[in-house]
Amino acid sequence: MTFRYSFTFPINGPNKIPRFKRWAAEHAPDVEVSLPPQVPVKSEAMTIRLKSADDRGKLLAKLAETPLA
Template sequence: MTFRYSITLPATGSHKLPRFARWSRETAPDIVYSLPPQVPIEAETLTVRLRSVADRDRLRSLFPAALP
């Protein structure tokens, strides 16, 4: 599976990866994505890799102002 597209989302605080995974499971379970192995706590963004432009646009439209 190739993830050619990416989107950078605002995400502050710790546990960004599990928080994003939970949010995506609840909000957009049909979008297939790839996350980095880890993200520093100090980072204020999260880069998500996606398979298509349509997935990227849909994720952008569904994502809140900040990661819950």
């Protein structure tokens, strides 16, 4: 199965990928994601890839409950 769905969300500051990995491990361990190799520091958004639309819904719900720090 491939990562066919994408999800772009706002995230500011440095170390976006490690911050998202920590958040996902704690709040959404059941959602498999494919992360970009890098994200520029000045970027204000990050796009990740997901396997299904259900995973996107789960991630949206988790982000609404517990925003990324």
